[in-house]
Amino acid sequence: MSTRKMVNISLLAVLGFLLMFTIEFPLPFFPPFLKYDPSEVPGLIAAFAWGPWTGVVVELIKTILFFLSGKATSGLVGAVAAFLAGGSFAFVSGIIYEKVHTKSGALVALVAGSLAMTCVMTIANYFILLPLWGITQAEVLPLVLSAIIPFNLVKAFISSLATFVVYKRVHYWLKGQVGVKETVQEK
Numbered sequence: 001m002s003t004r005k006m007v008n009i010s011l012l013a014v015l016g017f018l019l020m021f022t023i024e025f026p027l028p029f030f031p032p033f034l035k036y037d038p039s040e041v042p043g044l045i046a047a048f049a050w051g052p053w054t055g056v057v058v059e060l061i062k063t064i065l066f067f068l069s070g071k072a073t074s075g076l077v078g079a080v081a082a083f084l085a086g087g088s089f090a091f092v093s094g095i096i097y098e099k100v101h102t103k104s105g106a107l108v109a110l111v112a113g114s115l116a117m118t119c120v121m122t123i124a125n126y127f128i129l130l131p132l133w134g135i136t137q138a139e140v141l142p143l144v145l146s147a148i149i150p151f152n153l154v155k156a157f158i159s160s161l162a163t164f165v166v167y168k169r170v171h172y173w174l175k176g177q178v179g180v181k182e183t184v185q186e187k
Contacts (some may be wrong), residue, residue, distance in 0.1 A: 013061035016042040040086045047094025055090025069118040092116035114156030
């Protein structure tokens with residue numbers, strides 16, 4: 001891996017950290033502990049530009065930086081949740097976009113990544129994360145159905161929309177960097 005690529009990956013990870021650190025807010029109609037931040041966008045951009053594992057690495061670095069910053073009020077459980085969400089989203093989206101390098105491929109990749117993230121977070125919250133917060137087993141399923149699943153779908157939609165709008169513009173800048181895959185023009 002070239003030094004330039006490592007620097008660009010680091011920059012995307014730091015950008016994700018800064019987005020997570022500065023832009024975090026609860027969405028209406030959801031419990032206040034479920035907060036949206038656009039920090040998955042740089043991970044998705046990395047996955048589209050350099051492959052799925054690069055997106056996962058960006059998500060891992062971003063999450064570690066956020067945890068170490070001291071602003072992670074949800075502690076280690078929240079950091080694990082953020083990594084599981086962003087990592088699964090970037091990984092699945094990156095795998096599909098790597099195979100279908102078109103505008104419609106990007107849409108399919110983002111939809112599949114959104115669904116994968118929602119499934120991963122549903123399972124993780126049901127079996128691990130919510131019980132670690134001390135939520136009783138009787139309360140877990142209703143919370144997963146009424147809040148966790150809809151929140152992750154809304155969060156993924158917003159991040160997907162942002163990625164779809166931003167990636168093409170950022171791609172032209174990244175295109176000058178080493179190792180970025182060319183996008184096939186849509187007919």
